């Protein structure tokens with residue numbers, strides 16, 4: 001037997017005199033040679049992340065083997081009882097091994113003798129590990145989905161309080177047009193809603209069972225792949241056995257969805273860092289940090305770390321694709337390195353999402369400072385040009401007038417003073433006064449940030465009534481995604497109850 005693992009071990013293997021039992025078994029001797037590469041070969045430590053998953057997979061497989069008459073009910077009962085004991089003892093109690101699959105099998109054999117070797121009938125570690133990864137990742141993805149929902153709720157809650165709070169909107173980090181805090185926050189709710197959708201979409205493809213594919217080439221045993229899928233809560237199988245055992249595209253897809261979420265958060269974090277630097281937002285102490293040497297400082301460290309997590313998540317997505325690129329069918333040991341870091345980054349991104357949500361929920365939006373900043377930099381210029389165009393002037397001429405006025409309008413000008421400057425510019429550019437197109441009062445009101453916001457009431461725009469529609473749509477979207485999350489979780493809990501009940505029939 002080579003180091004390759006093509007064997008879906010057979011009953012005959014398990015019955016051979018030295019194939020199982022105490023001491024130096026075939027599993028230990030041939031598959032785990034030890035020596036200088038011992039640590040390098042072993043994934044046992046990292047496999048702590050799939051210890052519970054492997055036990056569930058072993059249980060579902062053992063139940064199916066008994067149901068199909070491939071192992072006796074009594075032997076299945078002994079195997080299942082041994083798995084309970086192994087679970088109680090914990091991952092730390094497993095003996096050295098190449099991986100958790102081998103170590104658990106060894107522990108079963110240690111507890112019940114050679115019949116424990118029947119557990120690996122009609123499967124391989126290749127389909128086993130692929131199933132474990134998917135089983136574990138489902139929980140990570142759903143936890144990330146939940147965090148996006150919490151963040152979306154926080155954004156909607158703060159937006160609800162600030163439907164009329166005017167703030168500057170920036171392009172190129174320069175004041176561009178006034179908007180509202182609600183409109184700004186809902187822009188991130190929209191992004192996070194797509195992040196939720198991407199994660200749920202990836203979940204649908206993760207949630208398929210490869211079990212029963214064996215090494216890649218199927219098995220002569222009459223396995224019921226649909227049954228193990230059902231007992232493990234999977235929504236069907238990955239049909240082709242070579243695809244099932246070898247693909248990790250679901251890891252790349254999950255890592256990408258997580259990296260995209262982290263990138264959304266990173267933008268939000270960067271904005272809040274800039275806004276707190278400008279003094280228009282103040283972060284709560286709980287989300288800030290101070291300097292070990294400069295006590296006057298209140299630093300937005302939580303948001304900087306959120307931004308940092310995005311770098312790691314992007315690295316994970318590219319790292320996963322790089323690892324997978326060019327791997328030949330069907331199984332290569334490179335794959336052992338593909339999943340642990342995805343579980344880890346899923347946890348980091350979930351945590352960053354929760355922290356960003358908390359930072360937004362507890363930040364203080366300084367209405368006075370926001371209103372003052374909203375009028376800076378002649379940010380209502382576009383609104384004035386729009387007004388002139390609506391009054392019949394070609395937009396390009398209106399733009400030219402406002403551009404000319406921008407040379408003289410300054411931040412301290414009252415709306416009336418600024419309107420007088422626009423009038424002057426109109427005479428210069430067209431030879432006509434503004435009153436040929438619009439009243440001076442209308443210009444003064446277009447120059448007011450709050451009026452400017454109120455006038456932009458196109459669908460999805462910042463005017464309070466347009467934002468009210470957006471808020472309602474955001475709330476409805478959150479509710480339906482919450483229902484989708486609950487449905488997935490219920491399906492997993494039901495399957496777990498079914499598996500427990502089936503196991504109890506044998507133990």
Ligand code: ARG
Nearest residue numbers: 004005099125126129335336
């Ligand atoms: N620990 C291995 C992994 O994670 C399990 C599969 C080993 N299969 C093999 N043919 N060597 O990929």
